[in-house]
Amino acid sequence: MSMSAPVATDPGWQSRLRNAPQQLRSQAKIEQAVDAADRLLSRGGANAVTTTRVAAEAGIAVGTIYRYFPDKEALFDALAARCLARFESLMDALVEQSRTEKWADPVGMLFDVYTDLYRTDASLRAIWFGGLLSENLRVADRAHKRVMAQGLRHILVAQDIASDAPELATVCHAAMLASDAITQEAFRTSDSGDSALMAEAKTMLRSYVASINERFTPA
Template sequence: MSEPTAEEAGAVLRRTPQQARSKARLARVLQAAERVLIAEGVPALTTTRVAAEAGVSVGSLYQYLPDRDAIIDALAATYFSRLEALMEEFVHSAATERWPDPVGVLIDTYAGLYRTEQGFRALWFGSGLTDRTRAADREHKRRMADGVRRV
């Protein structure tokens, strides 16, 4: 999958960037946060560390992500967005294609994604989820279950 984007994280941001330059800066911050997460784990996801990795000031980061929890929530939102978009693709494909084992196709696809999505794994297995991310995960699971039902 691609790196986190500002659009995918938009729902959990303090402020949504409007200008292309601001969107690009936030995307750099989220990409830097994912690199730190993968390389050093959840404990390293501090605003200071992420800002340094992104090459932006901490004040610039604070415009959009006020604290460590917001960084975690924004990363999680990007992963949820991607997983749900993939489910929607399956739903649309299922309307025209016939698979001998649709559940097997879903499981194989998502298993492959989990194998390659290092940031997602690092976040979920790094014991750093926030209360907001846990609540968002419950809603995400409901949407994914609905997608499976529609397939």
């Protein structure tokens, strides 16, 4: 995927490192290692990811891997943190876009953009559906959903669907939780996603957004 963020900028992930990177060269080696783990996970699943294989794939010494990552679970944590950062970067871009464009079908547009990330990123699917999420990342994921909900709130206001109000934060959080749960179920057993389930999700979310418009009618 084109949108990515440096994995070591995530404080929850960085706490899993043996040593925090202090130089750009060290940061680059961490990125190399995580990129290598990403490729291995995409090609062969969780069992294909070992520190030895990651080192060989990245072209760096095994000792360098161990210098920063105590175990392969820490590599999975870094990959998951990068996935969350990609979603948030995409949401930031969509918020800016929503301020200059009028969308005919905001729900369909947003839902399709995000399901495309699941469809095109094998590592994302492997981490979320392969039992690779640590408890730290489950906590981070809950915080991530609130960040995404805040982005949705900005979009609804920018698109003149809702006037801003404190209660809108909870409404958008509920929408994000529902959307995320159905999306994950749609991709749990199919790399391309269950198209019928996703179509129903869009129908449901359009109705919810219509109710938001009634409750928070812009002035």
